[in-house]
Amino acid sequence: DLHLREKTAIITGSARGIGAAIAKALAEEGVNVVITDINSEAAAEYAKDLVEQGHNAISVGSDISDPESVDLLQKATLEAFGGVDILVNNAGIVRDRGIIKMSVEDWDAVLSTNLKGSWLCSKAVLPSMAQRGWGRIVNISSRAHWGNPGQTNYSSAKAGVIGLTRSLAMEQGRRNITVNAVAPGFILTDGIKSLDHIEHIKAGALEKNTVPRLGEPEDIANIVTFLVSDRAGYINGELVHVSGGRYSG
Numbered sequence: 001d002l003h004l005r006e007k008t009a010i011i012t013g014s015a016r017g018i019g020a021a022i023a024k025a026l027a028e029e030g031v032n033v034v035i036t037d038i039n040s041e042a043a044a045e046y047a048k049d050l051v052e053q054g055h056n057a058i059s060v061g062s063d064i065s066d067p068e069s070v071d072l073l074q075k076a077t078l079e080a081f082g083g084v085d086i087l088v089n090n091a092g093i094v095r096d097r098g099i100i101k102m103s104v105e106d107w108d109a110v111l112s113t114n115l116k117g118s119w120l121c122s123k124a125v126l127p128s129m130a131q132r133g134w135g136r137i138v139n140i141s142s143r144a145h146w147g148n149p150g151q152t153n154y155s156s157a158k159a160g161v162i163g164l165t166r167s168l169a170m171e172q173g174r175r176n177i178t179v180n181a182v183a184p185g186f187i188l189t190d191g192i193k194s195l196d197h198i199e200h201i202k203a204g205a206l207e208k209n210t211v212p213r214l215g216e217p218e219d220i221a222n223i224v225t226f227l228v229s230d231r232a233g234y235i236n237g238e239l240v241h242v243s244g245g246r247y248s249g
């Protein structure tokens with residue numbers, strides 16, 4: 001037993017993909033889960049599915065790049081469950097292009113969601129965690145923090161998330177609040193499966209992995225579930241790569 005029963009978790013971008021898998025894994029441990037996504041309809045649908053499966057879930061539409069929206073998310077969580085113990089900063093977007101063709105809007109959109117959004121959500125939930133004397137934040141980075149051509153915006157944001165993780169870990173550790181990051185490699189989500197050139201992408205990823213398979217959303221959900229449990233209480237400010245043994249390049 002991971003002793004997560006009755007805890008409350010906000011998982012951003014959890015209407016689908018990796019976030020949805022994380023929310024499900026936590027719900028299965030008895031966590032009250034807040035499904036939040038910019039796609040509020042999909043979030044509502046997914047929360048309803050989880051409730052039908054016997055879990056405690058609510059949905060809140062949010063745009064994590066907007067401070068007011070994040071404030072409403074925090075308030076809705078407190079209203080529904082009385083506090084927040086766990087935050088998983090998972091929502092993220094890509095706008096891939098070489099730097100010459102990349103617009104300032106492409107830069108701003110990716111930095112605002114992937115980096116500022118994680119900062120805003122952390123800032124919003126920390127008072128409740130401090131009050132409870134216990135908290136867990138897990139930030140979803142990416143192996144792209146090492147750099148990827150066409151992803152100057154995305155890799156900057158995902159490297160930034162690691163700096164955010166370490167600084168917050170140092171600030172909050174004494175309050176029994178740990179902050180760690182997970183860097184997924186290639187993960188086969190429904191979104192990715194529907195891409196036209198998916199077979200080509202899969203073959204490329206398989207060739208570079210040292211483990212002879214592709215990643216599944218559950219691979220990320222498993223490590224997040226461990227990191228938010230008491231078993232990971234002595235781990236703070238770390239970055240865990242879940243990339244099938246594929247490192248830079």
Ligand code: NAD
Pocket residue numbers: 012013014015016017018019036037038039062063064065090091092093113117140141142143183184185186187188189191192
């Ligand atoms: P996804 O696109 O399937 O899901 C992301 C969710 O975030 C979507 O439901 C989207 O609506 C939501 N979202 C986007 N902008 C938002 C905003 N401003 N406010 C609230 N919600 C917002 O993506 P995924 O593949 O499941 O990825 C999840 C995370 O994992 C992302 O941070 C991504 O960068 C990271 N990641 C994914 C992979 C991979 O291979 N899939 C690899 C490395 C890192």
